[in-house]
Every structure is written in structure tokens, then in C-alpha cells.
Amino acid sequence: MSEKYTSLKKVFDKLHHGKYYESDFSSSDVDTAIQELKTICQVLPILSIDTQRDITKLLVAAQARHLQEVLKYKADGEEKYHNLLKEYQNFLQRQTTVTTSLVDVPAKESANSDHAGSSEYDETSLSSYMVEKKSKDNSPSIIDLSIVNSPTKLAEDFKELYNTEWIDAFEALKNSGQIRNEEDIIKKLSTMLMLAYELCREQARKHRGKITEALVHPLRVAESAAEVEPSTEKMLQPTARQIQQDTGVYALPAIQEIFKHTHGGGLREIGWDKSKEIMTYIESCVRICWLFSIQDPPMKLFWHDEGSEMNDNLKEYKYTDHGKVVNFTVWPTLYLHENGTMMSKGVVQAF
Template sequence: MDGAGSLRTVDSTGARPSPNLSQTLPAKFPPMNEVPGDLSGATAGSGNLLKRSNSPERMDRKMSVSALEYNRLVESERMNSAKVEELTNRLSSFASKQLKENNPNIADLSDRNRPTKLGERFEQIYDNEWSEAFECVTGVGGEFREEDRVVKVLADIVQKVYEFCGDFAGQQLRRLESYFINGMTDIRWSYQSSNGDNTLSVHRNPEDKAAFYELPRFMRESMRSCAMASVPALCVMFKDHVYKEHFAVLPMKPRLEMYIDKCVECVFLMLVQQPPMYLRFPVKGDKMEYSEFKPFRKKGEIIDLCVWPAVLLHKDGPLVSKGSALPQ
């Protein structure tokens, strides 16, 4: 008997029996195996909602939206990558130009007329056209029967080509600068007036030197880029004037003319580099510098005759290609 005065039964084992929940729950609670109708309806409705959310039509719409978003992101990434590449190339090009400007030690490997290539071509002239011209001049006879005389006249031709091309390059640069300044300050505008007449308006501005501060650099670069356009006329001018004045005793032959034309082309291209490349012509009595000149026929310590000039990257600059000299 408990404190409330009620009796509790105990089985033979001494354990208390499990309570009957259906008897202990209040009458207002239905049995556990019965589900109210409204709750059953809610459950069924939830099942239908789940089925609708997983329906093929809805999944297709999700996949469609996702594919559009993916394509948009891919296109955006592609455009951004293109912009980055363009800006990188522009920055690289600008940095390259700044680095190469007035710095001959930095070579543009895409330029077939860069200094190292010109040095190689100049060496090839000595190996090929010089040898052909040597045989040609030797066959003339007379005073040119002596080899030393032939060697000297061929070297003298190269030196005159060097002087001629250097003088012309300076004149051409000044002329181009003058043309450009005149075109930018002598303002001319043609238009049709209201009465139908063609009219030209002209106004001359005073020259502003500050406005043309960068002009010499741009003109030199333009000369270098377009130098080959001047070469054919330079070859004709040299042969018509310089050659006839200094080498009239030597008749012009096809192989000799080829030698001259090759020298004019290569030397002019070297002189329009920035800074200009430099040809070193040793004179009689100079010490034989084997680091710059190869001996011609024999070795010695003192130079007797220049055979072929050495090529320097610029005046007092590093050696590009060796020359040749005849020692005493």
C-alpha cells in the first residue's frame, strides 16, 4: 500500500507489471495507431508537394537555368581573359620599347635587320662578293696586277661607301624633320564654301620646339624601319658620283658592281641603327689587334694595310664582327 492508500500488485518474480498506456492515457487522446483525418490529409499533401518539387518539368527548368548561368560565367571569363591578355601585351610592348630605346645591347629578335644580323651579312660580303670582286679587279691588269693594290682599292671602296652613307643619313634625318615640322605648323584646310567654291585656308603657326621634343627619335625610328626604300637610289648615286670621282681608273664590271651594291645596302642599314653601328678601319702603323682583326696571308704585330673593317655595335662599343688586316 502506498501513501495514497492504493494497492500495487507484484508478480511471482517480485517485478512490477508494465503499465497499460491505453488505460493510463486520458480519454481525450486517441490510440496511437489511429491518425486524425486532418493530419493524414496534411501528410498526403506533403507527399504531393514533394512529388511536385521533384517533377521532371521542374528539374528541367532548374537544369535550364543552371546551363544559362554556366554559359554566362564562361563567356564572362573568356572576355576577362582576353582583356588581361591585351593589357599584358600592351604593357610588354611598351616596356620592351622603353628598354630597347637607345640601348643597342637589347635586340629585337623579330627584326631581320638587327645589328647582329647585319654584322653576319657584312661578313658574308667579305667571304663572297669581296672574293668575286678581287678576281674581277685582278683581271683588269695594269696597276691592278698586284694583289696589295687590289686589296687596297676594295677597302677604299668600302670606306667611301661608309662616308657617303653616313653623310646621306644625316641629311635625310634633317630633311624629314623639316618636312614634318613644316607639315604640322603650316596649317592648310580645303573646304567648299556656301556658294560652292573650293577654298583653301592657310595659317602658319610659330614653331614650338617643346612640341617637337620627341621628333628626332621618331624620325630616326622611321628611317630605320623604311631604310630599304632608299637603297636602290643610293646605289645609283654612289656609282654615278662617288665612284666616278675616286675610282675612275677602275672600269665597272658586273661582279665589282655587285660588290658595291651589297656594301651600300648593308652599310646604310648599319648607319640607321640607333645608335649607328661603327666601322673601324685600321691604318698603316697601327698595332695588330687580333681580338678585332684576322691576319691576311701572314701574322705580324704591326698593320701594313686594311683589308676589311671591323664592325662595332656603336662607336667605342663591343665588337660585332671581326675585320681583316695585312701585317707588315
């Protein structure tokens, strides 16, 4: 941990040893620690959204000297704190590696340019491009988000979401007793993902519009009259998309809040906002769908219609008998883009 994060380290060291009092750390120490936490999370936007939230809960409880609250959040908060340190150290190590590799860019530049017209996704070319871009910007401290959030990595994350958070949320809904039918539980989880996907696609479109407005009317972006001529908007579209892809991940916390504002009322009415497993699933859905939406071009999720024929892009849900026709989609198929290469097979209930 960098020396600039001494307050965060100090507070957690004291908490770990059971020292919670004003003589151990001051209220201003905690304020500084919270700001340091925000700074770390800002350069690690790929972290689960509950990491910062749960660590902050522990810090706030410690600042108020509420011992019961501290003990309540201590185990989870400390675990996430140590995971955060590990991720941050990995981040610093990656930046050191990228900086060291800058000397290799000229030798690879001509080789990479030979593949500029290839339609096949090339992770190596993308990495080389980002290293060259970092060299030009002279900004080795900025994380390689276009590499970390590459289509291949996102496809892996999408599979992991189904294999982990989806299963946890399924079990939480099943155990809650609110929905007894397994098919209804699956459809409800699918609907949550679809709502996240639709919202993120729409918000990404608006986000690109705001980027274009900022490029054309930098002093009027807050005004409703800051319109852009269609011809200018078309010309700037590639630039706006590139800016969004490079920096859009930093808008993720705001997108999470928009989703909660739009759909949170329904979740609170049925008490699902109290379930850690369900909320983690929803937050993960919004995260992955936002990252899909800011790709250039955007990645596509496809829910297969009832009655459509089974094909090679589908897997049958593991609890069902074999069938030739889709009954309903359990998990959508992921494509690189509209009419693009399949990145992850969908899962369906067949009959």
C-alpha cells in the same frame, strides 16, 4: 604568287617554253609585268639591287622581240625570277606567322619591359616590340624591316660580303691585269667600301633632316627656307631616327643612284663598270653601309691605322705571316655603334 601578278607569271611561262612572239604575249602584258615586278621588289628591298635590273632586261628584250637579247639574258633572268618568287613566298609566309603570333603579345609585354634598360642587344625583345607595333598599326602586310635588318643580321651580312663578293671582286681585279700588285687590289677594294660608308653616313644625316622638316613644315619641305629651330630639331630627333630606321630601307635605290652619280665617272673611266663582280661588290657595299647608317644609333666601321698594335678585335689576313703591328686594313672592324660592342672582327695585313 598572288593572282595580282598574273602578267609577270604569264610572260615568264611563255619565255621558258621558247614562245617570244606577239601571239604569245602582248607589249601591254610586258608593261604590266614590269609594274608587277616593281611592286614585288618594293616589299622586298633587301634583295640584291641587280635582281630587278636583270629581270627587267629580259622583259624589255622580250617586249622588243629581240631574240638574241632574250637568249642572252634568259638564263640569268629566269634564275633571278625564280629566286624572287621563292623570297616573295617566304615573305608572305613570314607575314602569316607574324599575324598569327599577335595573340601572344599581351602575355610577353610585361616580361619584355623588364629589360628596357639593358645595354645588351636582345633580338627577342626587338622581335616582340615589332610584333606589338604591327598590332597597333594593324598592318600585317608590311615586312618587319627592323627585324630583317637587325644589327645581328647586318653583322652576318657584312661577314658574308667579305667572304663572297669581296673575293669575287678581288679575283676580277686580279684577272683584269689593270692592277698587278695584290696589296694595291686590297687597298682599292677597301677604298670602295670606305667611299660607300662615308657617303651613306652623310646621306643618312641629310635624310633625317628632311624627315624632321617634313614633320615641322609638311607643306614646305621642298623649299630651301623650311628650317627647323634647333630646340625643335633636338626634341624631334628620336622620332626622326625611328622613322628613318623603320622606313629608310626604301630609300636604298636612291642612295645607290647617288653613289653612282658621285663616283660612277671614275669607275667608267677605267672600265670597272663593265665588271659584274666589281659592280655587285660596290652595290653590296652601298647597301650594307646605308643599313648601318640608318640604325639608331648608327653602326660603326673602323679602319685600323698603320703602325697600330694588333688586338683581339683583329684577324690577320690569311696570306700573310704573323705580326704584331698593323700594316694596312684589309676589312674594317664593325661595332654596334660609336664605342659600342664589337660585332665583327676586322682583317689586317700585319708585320
